[in-house]
Each structure stands twice: as structure tokens, then as C-alpha cells.
Amino acid sequence: SQTIHQWPATLVQPVGSPLSLECTVEGTSNPNLYWYRQAAGRGLQLLFYSVGIGQISSEVPQNLSASRPQDRQFILSSKKLLLSDSGFYLCAWRGAQRSPLHFGNGTRLTVT
Amino acid sequence: SQQGEEDPQALSIQEGENATMNCSYKTSINNLQWYRQNSGRGLVHLILIRSNEREKHSGRLRVTLDTSKKSSSLLITASRAADTASYFCATERSSNTGKLIFGQGTTLQVKP
Numbered sequence: 001s002q003t004i005h006q007w008p009a010t011l012v013q014p015v016g017s018p019l020s021l022e023c024t025v026e027g028t029s030n031p032n033l034y035w036y037r038q039a040a041g042r043g044l045q046l047l048f049y050s051v052g053i054g055q056i057s058s059e060v061p062q063n064l065s066a067s068r069p070q071d072r073q074f075i076l077s078s079k080k081l082l083l084s085d086s087g088f089y090l091c092a093w094r095g096a097q098r099s100p101l102h103f104g105n106g107t108r109l110t111v112t
Numbered sequence: 113s114q115q116g117e118e119d120p121q122a123l124s125i126q127e128g129e130n131a132t133m134n135c136s137y138k139t140s141i142n143n144l145q146w147y148r149q150n151s152g153r154g155l156v157h158l159i160l161i162r163s164n165e166r167e168k169h170s171g172r173l174r175v176t177l178d179t180s181k182k183s184s185s186l187l188i189t190a191s192r193a194a195d196t197a198s199y200f201c202a203t204e205r206s207s208n209t210g211k212l213i214f215g216q217g218t219t220l221q222v223k224p
Binding site: 006032034036041042043044045046049051057059088090092098099100101102103104105106108 | 213
């Protein structure tokens, strides 16, 4: 069966520090991968999605970047965090278009 | 940008009552999906309805889709305290880009 791992679960980082959040998927190949951010009490904002290795689409201009170095690995990064980067970050995958998303348990990022 | 808008933002009902949540969207879609999120966790897929479908059932869930009005509704019948969660609709556009755009969600509280 397919599983998605996302870590860390919580993270507290000072302003100006770098960020690296990792997401891996097991049990499937060539998934579509997604990074969403959720502000407190709000909906999900799509940040990045990838349909293959090295293929990254960015949805909003921001302080973050994403990379997909391997088929089932998706990384969210920042060189210098801002206070506004605080939020709940969710990684998700799906196997094909028009199919459901499968989410990880999320990372709660607090930038202080 | 957010595609779906849920209504109401918050809903509080007694156990055993039905809960209805609505979602409106702006562009043409290929399908619409409903997800559930327990506090602080990732989202779980509930049901997917395609643009050529008008109604779909899954257990105590009933979803309708009206593409002429660009709206969908999620009905939870005979609600239980365990149904307490946030519910989100998400749309995939006809352009088949692989993107799922989420609404702001409805927070449902079911009182025992």
C-alpha cells in the first residue's frame, strides 16, 4: 500500500534561518506531488506541484522554493525565513489526474 | 488563487441532525472533491464527483454538483460527534494541469 511521510511534525525557526521540509512517498511510482500551506483557520493555498523529477510549478511568488531530486521525494526550502512563512505545511501526492489527493500529516512551522 | 468558497464558514448541530455544506467555484471544472480535516492533521479524501455527474453517495455522505450554478453541496446525514472536523471542497479545472484548488472550508461541530 502507498504511504506518505512528512517531517518534521513541528518546527520553530528564527527569522532569517534556512528551511528544509521533506516529503517522501512509498508504494507508488511517478506520483504527482504537491506542497500546500494552511494559515490558521483558513483553507489550503497551493504553493508548488510537480508532475515528474525536476519539474516544479510554482503557484505564488514567495520566499520558498521546491525541488524533486528523486521520483518520490519532494523538498520545500527557504534560504531565509520570514515571519509570514509561519503556517501548517502539507505535502500530498496522487497517482493520476482526476484522482484524489493523499496527504501527509503536515508540519507546523513557527517562525520567531 | 482560491477557487472554491464554502458556506457556511462554521456550523454547529446536535448529534443525529443532518449537516449541509455548500461550495461555489468560478471556472469550469473537470471534477470536484470533498475532504475532511481533523484539527492539526492532514486532509482525508471523502468523495469525488465528476463534472458529468449530478449526485453521488458514499455511506452517510451525499454530494451534489450543479455545473450551471457552479456549486456543490455536501450532506452528512445522521451526524455523529466523530464527524466534528473541517470540510473542504477542491476543484480540478478542465485544463488538466494537475492542480487542485481548495476553498476556505466549513468547520463543523457536532454536539453529543
